[in-house]
Amino acid sequence: MPSSLHQRQQQQLLADPYPISPRSTSGYQRSISPFSRTGLLIFLSLMVVLGVLFPWMDMMESFISAGGSSLSKWRDYTLAQAVSFVAKNGTVIVCAVSQPYLPFLNNWLISISRQKHQEQVLVIAEDYATLYKVNQKWPGHAVLIPPVPDTQTAHKFGSQGFFNFTSRRPRHLLQILELGYTVMYNDVDMVWLADPFPYLQGYHDVYFTDDMAAVKPLNHSHDLPPPGKKGRTYICSCMIFLRPTSGAKLVMKKWIEELQDQPWSKIKKSNDQPAFNWALNKTAGQVDLYLLPQAAFPTGGLYFKNKTWVEETKGMHVIIHNNYITGFEKKIKRFRDFGLWLVDDYVLESPLGRI
Numbered sequence: 001m002p003s004s005l006h007q008r009q010q011q012q013l014l015a016d017p018y019p020i021s022p023r024s025t026s027g028y029q030r031s032i033s034p035f036s037r038t039g040l041l042i043f044l045s046l047m048v049v050l051g052v053l054f055p056w057m058d059m060m061e062s063f064i065s066a067g068g069s070s071l072s073k074w075r076d077y078t079l080a081q082a083v084s085f086v087a088k089n090g091t092v093i094v095c096a097v098s099q100p101y102l103p104f105l106n107n108w109l110i111s112i113s114r115q116k117h118q119e120q121v122l123v124i125a126e127d128y129a130t131l132y133k134v135n136q137k138w139p140g141h142a143v144l145i146p147p148v149p150d151t152q153t154a155h156k157f158g159s160q161g162f163f164n165f166t167s168r169r170p171r172h173l174l175q176i177l178e179l180g181y182t183v184m185y186n187d188v189d190m191v192w193l194a195d196p197f198p199y200l201q202g203y204h205d206v207y208f209t210d211d212m213a214a215v216k217p218l219n220h221s222h223d224l225p226p227p228g229k230k231g232r233t234y235i236c237s238c239m240i241f242l243r244p245t246s247g248a249k250l251v252m253k254k255w256i257e258e259l260q261d262q263p264w265s266k267i268k269k270s271n272d273q274p275a276f277n278w279a280l281n282k283t284a285g286q287v288d289l290y291l292l293p294q295a296a297f298p299t300g301g302l303y304f305k306n307k308t309w310v311e312e313t314k315g316m317h318v319i320i321h322n323n324y325i326t327g328f329e330k331k332i333k334r335f336r337d338f339g340l341w342l343v344d345d346y347v348l349e350s351p352l353g354r355i
Helices: 003-015 022-027 037-067 069-075 079-086 099-113 128-137 160-166 169-178 246-261 272-283 307-312 328-337 343-349
Strands: 091-097 121-125 142-144 182-186 190-192 206-210 235-242 289-291 319-321
Touching (some): 079 121, 079 169, 091 169, 099 128, 121 128, 169 182, 169 235, 169 246, 169 272, 235 319
Parallel strands (some): 206 289
Antiparallel strands (some): 190 319
């Protein structure tokens, strides 16, 4: 073999160590090296396309999920499903909230989270905006019970809107009792300073707090207090603990009846609390009732207005109720003045985070 031919064959082998067989020569297309200029351009182009396409696909998937199936899921979520999801040891903590009160809900949740009971909380949303907001941030912890009242504004105490909102409360609680669960109800203008469950002693039907600001002795009776000037007691309807007994159900049914007998009118601007007291008074002989200790569960008229009493009972306070004051902004200011508006500095302690 001539030396020149031998050299050409060796050069071809070095240039192409994996030559195409002669049989596939007709279909052969020149391969592109990933390290060539063309290969690098193709690689960079693919990276740009994928970098734009994949995030967009993720966003679309999230949007479709949030706007479609997940929203319809919460819309169809039943009270039985919701309570079953959140209840621990057969007990659920319930509040009822409309959109204007979401900041108060967050403040209340921070205080409950500090006592490690947040997973037992079920938010009864009184509008779809609240339902979706809570379940978006904290899936499964909100339910809506139709029909939905008009709750687009923060209703003033004594208004018809406020009555329509609060008068739904005994029906919600009765439904939970009928499902066989123990339930604690709180208004969200409350703050937990300690765990209230150790104070729910014995096995009484209904536990409640006095709404009077008059100071009681530390060893006061746990019986239903005597009626006041209007012929009924002044028990607060904003903090109630109920066991799923026939006695507790009887009180809720009587409360519903009293609300129907005393509807709101422009002359008589009623709210749900007098009806609750009449229900307690009229069923007292048939139901095991328990008044919680004042030092642990003081009314706002006592805690925020009697500095001497607060100092004397320091370390005994469990749940503080920001009542005896009306107005959204006034309540927030008072909480701030007493260091109880927790969302200012501790919002991330809430299961909802920033809302």
